[in-house]
Amino acid sequence: MGERGWCVVLKANKFKKLAVWSAALLVLGGVLSACSKTESVAEAKADNGPASGGALVYLEQQAHTNLYPPAGGFYPNGGVLNQITDKLTYQDPKTLEIQPWIAKSWTINDSATEFSFELRPGVTFSDGTPLDAAAVAKNFDTYGRGNKALKLPVSEVINNYERSEVLGPLTVKFYFSKPSPGFLQGTSVIGSGLVALQTLERPFDELGDATKIIGSGPFVVTSETLGKELLLSARKDYSWGPAQLAHQGRARLDEVRFIVTPEDSVRIGALLSGQAGVIRQVQAYDEKRVEEQKFVIYAPSTRGVNNSIVFRPDNALVADLKVRQALLHATNTQEVVQTLFSHNYPQATSVIAASAQGYVNLASKLAYDPQKAQQLLDSAGWTPGPDGIRQKDGRALVLAAYDSLPQPQNKETLQLVAQQWGKVGVKLQVLSGDAGVRIVDNLDPEKTPVAPGMVGRADPDVIKSNYYPTNRNVLLQQGGVSQKVKGFVDPQLNGLLEAIAAQTDAQKRLALTAEVQNYLIDQAYVIPVFEEPQAFAAAPWVRDVGFEAVGRPSFYSTWLAKR
Secondary structure, three states: OOOOOOOOOOOOOOOOHHHHHHHHHHHHHHHHHHHOOOOOHHHHOOOOOOOOOOEEEEEEOOOOOOOOHHHOOOHHHHHHHHHHOOOOEEEOOOOOOEEEOOEEEEEEOOOOOEEEEEEOOOOEOOOOOEOOHHHHHHHHHHHHHOEOOOOEOOOOOOOOEEEEEEEEOOEEEEEEOOOOOOHHHHOOOHHHOOEOHHHHOOOHHHOOOHHHOOEOOOEEEEEEEOOOEEEEEEOOOOOOOOOOOOOOOOOOOOEEEEEEOOOHHHHHHHHHOOOOOEEEOOOHHHHHHHHHOOOEEEOOEOOOEEEEEEEOOOOHHHOOHHHHHHHHHOOOHHHHHHHHOOOOOOEOOOOEOOOOOOOOOOHHHHOOOHHHHHHHHHHOOOEEOOOOOEEEOOEEOEEEEEOOOOOOOHHHHHHHHHHHHHOOOOEEEEEOOOHHHHHHHHOOOOOOOEEEEEEOOOOOHHHHHHHOOOOOOOOOOOOOOOOOOOOOOOHHHHHHHHHHHHOOOHHHHHHHHHHHHHHHHHOOOEEEEEOOEOOEEEOOOEEOOEEOOOOOEEOOOOEEOOO
16 A cells, blocks of 8 residues: 555455455554534524534545645645635636636736736635735746746646736736747645745745645644645634635635545445545445445546556667557456446546547547457567567567556556456556655666556646656657667657647637547557546535536535534
């Protein structure tokens, strides 16, 4: 498994759930009984409407890492940041419309190179400093340009950023060197959470400590035991939530207690026994059990790049397009979904989710066809060896990939894919390792020619975020995070990605998004497997759990009903 929880020391698996749950829940119960306030004013009232008070216990599968807002793409990070920071704008999770929040209005020039925002008055960070135009300018100067001295990286959701200008106490303007049509939506995401100046003055390495993140959100960090537990308390003077929300004013809950609980069975056991109110990362095989006991499953879409297998063409074994095409057609994604997942995980029919902006259905190009896979490998010169593994020029077609801890059942997914590839003579080794080795090896295409990946964002720029060299660069192109100084680069792909980020005509931008999806599949750079939701479960007495546009929880409106 991943990082270890504070007191859970037994390793669970599907065949030992009961034993692990019994042992670990005893320890979990001791901690929760000492810290939980779920027997609250809210629960004492009749269930006749939203009530105030009480503490929510929220169990998270993994500890957060760094809470510098542009690092909020990691879901445990985003789950914390979404409670303690506000954004300039709010993206409606149903319509995806961008609406006012800290910015009450804005103007954009025709070329999308100048954006001006008028801010709400009276907003402050939890340290008492004003959230004014100067603070907003400093936030986006940092996110848009980075800070090398403090090792603060550039945000992946901001393209072509040039500078800010403070036009008045509550008026700020941003300038871009090229059109940046995705910027307005980018002001609504977790990676653009607004923080106080003292937070922006800290080096990146200090921002893994949640107590150092000073936001203006409805909750503030009260205490933290790093890697184990985090206590958030409602900010009593909070009065600037998004205007379109039914709930206004301070958060209804008094507290939210995050507890890192890596074992799936322990999270489920704590929820069903009433010791936790909400849990994240509910495995598909546990959904039925949860729902049979009248608990609630939430599975909001991440609306971005689907859970996929990607290739690193710098590795000679997958440099040949025919080999990548063969492996695409050797992958039975329907079998993966039907074997391991539920209806909340639709089979992927393109690079991005069907609910994503610019989606096109490419199911016909993703068809499972093992006979075609065999023919492609034959024509590429890979012939079966005595052990059944294909060989060429003295090399065996043996590939490797590390499983990804944040992605649901990723190890099992890769293992099933390995079985499928084995039927056409290709061996896939599914690796596990400590975080340090995993990170280093995943940047080396010679060690990991195959990798899992996904990213959520409700804007076409999400494709650029995943594949562009200076962003996530999952293909490990030259000029990005790859360890190779010289190597694979695809100018055509990069040109398309740059065009998406700069195209101001909405229809043309969506057409470019469709073109990139087709190109990625035609080049067999990626095998989309399923559309990944964020899977949560909640007790029936926990009401009005909210989610932002790509599935991170919001507890601002949440309240506790009488049990």
